[in-house]
Amino acid sequence: MFKVLVMDGISDMGIQMLYEAPDVEVEKKNGLSEDELAAIIGEYDALLVRSATKVTERIMSAGTKLKVVGRAGVGVDNIDLEAATKRGIVVINAPDGNTIATCELTFAMMMAIARSIPQAYKKTVGGEWDRKTFVGVELRNKVLGVLGMGRIGSEVAKRAKAFGMQVIGYDPFLTEERAEKIGVKLGTVNDICAKADFITVHTPLTNETRHMISRPQFETMKKGVRIINCARGGIIDEQALVEAIDSGIVAGAAFDVFEQEPPAPDHPFLNHPKIIVTPHLGASTVEAQENVAIDVSEEVLHILREQPFKNAVNMPTVPANVLNALQPYFNLGEKLGLFLGQTVDGPVSEIVVNYAGDLVDVDTSPLTRHIVKGILSNQLEGVNIVNAMHLAKTRDVKVIVQQSSASPTFTNLVSVTLKTKQQQHLLAGTLLAGYGERIVQIDQYPVDIAPSGNLLLISHNDRPGIIGKVGTLLGSNDVNIATMQVGRKVIGGQAIMVLTTDKPTPKDVIVQLSQLPELTDVIELTL
Ligand SMILES: NC(=O)C1=CN([C@@H]2O[C@H](COP(=O)(O)OP(=O)(O)OC[C@H]3O[C@@H](n4cnc5c(N)ncnc54)[C@H](O)[C@@H]3O)[C@@H](O)[C@H]2O)C=CC1
Numbered sequence: 311m312f313k314v315l316v317m318d319g320i321s322d323m324g325i326q327m328l329y330e331a332p333d334v335e336v337e338k339k340n341g342l343s344e345d346e347l348a349a350i351i352g353e354y355d356a357l358l359v360r361s362a363t364k365v366t367e368r369i370m371s372a373g374t375k376l377k378v379v380g381r382a383g384v385g386v387d388n389i390d391l392e393a394a395t396k397r398g399i400v401v402i403n404a405p406d407g408n409t410i411a412t413c414e415l416t417f418a419m420m421m422a423i424a425r426s427i428p429q430a431y432k433k434t435v436g437g438e439w440d441r442k443t444f445v446g447v448e449l450r451n452k453v454l455g456v457l458g459m460g461r462i463g464s465e466v467a468k469r470a471k472a473f474g475m476q477v478i479g480y481d482p483f484l485t486e487e488r489a490e491k492i493g494v495k496l497g498t499v500n501d502i503c504a505k506a507d508f509i510t511v512h513t514p515l516t517n518e519t520r521h522m523i524s525r526p527q528f529e530t531m532k533k534g535v536r537i538i539n540c541a542r543g544g545i546i547d548e549q550a551l552v553e554a555i556d557s558g559i560v561a562g563a564a565f566d567v568f569e570q571e572p573p574a575p576d577h578p579f580l581n582h583p584k585i586i587v588t589p590h591l592g593a594s595t596v597e598a599q600e601n602v603a604i605d606v607s608e609e610v611l612h613i614l615r616e617q618p619f620k621n622a623v624n625m626p627t628v629p630a631n632v633l634n635a636l637q638p639y640f641n642l643g644e645k646l647g648l649f650l651g652q653t654v655d656g657p658v659s660e661i662v663v664n665y666a667g668d669l670v671d672v673d674t675s676p677l678t679r680h681i682v683k684g685i686l687s688n689q690l691e692g693v694n695i696v697n698a699m700h701l702a703k704t705r706d707v708k709v710i711v712q713q714s715s716a717s718p719t720f721t722n723l724v725s726v727t728l729k730t731k732q733q734q735h736l737l738a739g740t741l742l743a744g745y746g747e748r749i750v751q752i753d754q755y756p757v758d759i760a761p762s763g764n765l766l767l768i769s770h771n772d773r774p775g776i777i778g779k780v781g782t783l784l785g786s787n788d789v790n791i792a793t794m795q796v797g798r799k800v801i802g803g804q805a806i807m808v809l810t811t812d813k814p815t816p817k818d819v820i821v822q823l824s825q826l827p828e829l830t831d832v833i834e835l836t837l
């Protein structure tokens with residue numbers, strides 16, 4: 311039974327599928343301190359949060375059973391991604407569900423500062439009928455600068471066009487063609503500062519975007535500009551904004567987010583007549599909360615049940631067509647890794663993976679992760695496809711990936727060479743239509759083995775009678791041989807024997823086998 315901890319008031323309707331899952335037990339908690347969360351997180355397989363809970367290094371290391379942290383929303387700046395990756399914890403988000411909600415709040419904020427709606431409301435309900443102070447501006451024919459033209463920024467731009475605004479967009483990933491398609495002019499931050507009547511930010515908070523609008527930018531802005539931040543506190547320098555308003559450059563600002571949330575009671579925004587604020591409400595609509603909770607629940611179930619998933623933030627995204635093409639190979643890759651990892655003793659220094667045939671046409675990095683996972687799980691605990699490459703790197707294991715355009719015998723071939731200081735082994739496998747996964751080469755020997763169950767890998771001198779001796783010894787110890795393969799290059803030379811057995815071979819039988827003078831090596835493998 312998987313235990314899932316749901317925090318931050320995530321929508322009950324949205325997580326219905328978790329309540330209904332027979333293999334999941336859901337617990338909901340709100341407002342836990344870091345100490346309180348650290349004390350209980352060890353019981354849970356999954357943690358679901360919004361932006362309020364900080365999932366720190368401490369929480370990750372206390373979460374000894376944690377497999378996944380699900381963010382019911384977009385921004386993951388409250389989650390220590392590096393700490394998660396190190397421990398093999400998948401972090402997923404729900405990037406699509408709250409786009410419209412946040413875009414609509416941005417628009418509401420823009421209109422509210424254009425017409426001073428909150429200030430006018432306050433006076434009116436306070437008994438004053440003041441029609442002179444609140445003369446606003448129209449949006450029509452004004453220039454809107456959008457910093458960050460992703461999902462939310464693009465939707466804001468679309469709506470601004472409908473209001474008759476001219477939009478200048480800045481985003482390192484916005485191409486000329488896409489900008490033209492949504493009717494947006496491409497510009498730089500400087501262009502936007504110089505020309506915009508309204509500026510709205512829709513980037514994540516990163517080292518690059520922190521204070522991307524600060525004193526130097528305010529100084530070049532058009533007098534009377536209005537600023538909106540419904541993305542993340544810290545993208546706009548709060549102190550510099552207050553100064554820019556007080557010096558008459560900025561006519562008004564609307565903020566949904568703060569550098570520190572909640573802001574301190576004496577935060578300069580809270581009593582400023584030209585700044586309106588909301589308490590991080592961008593994603594707070596019934597629809598968005600249901601959407602993000604559904605998306606994140608679906609993904610959490612997939613991860614807990616070890617099924618494919620798509621929105622991992624701490625792993626490269628795999629497009630659906632690539633995932634479909636590679637999926638059938640994942641088990642083969644892992645088995646090749648598991649097999650090879652059991653054939654060497656010392657620390658692994660290098661893994662060379664060669665893809666041939668059909669596999670050269672796709673990005674095979676997800677498959678490489680499965681191979682590396684298989685190899686390392688012989689030596690390390692808790693290896694998974696999230697942390698496999700990270701663990702290889704931190705242990706100085708070099709992973710080299712090559713491609714051969716032609717595989718002479720097979721339509722697809724995955725060959726893996728594993729090196730330690732003293733040893734080196736090669737294993738090749740393929741996916742055969744109608745037969746499934748097969749190991750087709752061990753070192754220089756061609757073989758044909760289904761990679762599963764209990765195996766004995768025996769190196770020996772090719773002499774008459776050896777197969778009989780091995781069979782007799784195993785039989786007399788009640789170990790039944792299911793299949794046997796012998797590979798050799800030349801008659802009378804070095805050869806290998808691969809046996810699959812119905813049950814694991816006891817240790818003392820392995821010792822007896824090793825003592826047969828014709829055998830040079832005996833390795834027991836479990837796949
Ligand atoms: N107030 C709220 O409740 C909510 C806030 N957000 C915030 O909004 C942000 C944007 O969300 P989406 O549009 O869904 O994300 P997105 O990933 O679709 O868009 C972000 C865009 O920012 C661009 N970007 C990154 N660095 C940049 C830079 N230095 N300069 C200019 N552009 C840059 C990216 O290329 C991308 O196109 C999120 O990161 C999140 O922090 C999101 C949802 C709700």
Ligand SMILES: O=C(O)C(=O)COP(=O)(O)O
Nearest residue numbers: 360361362383384385593
């Ligand atoms: O999705 C995001 O990035 C948000 O900022 C929404 O935050 P919330 O889930 O409302 O705490």
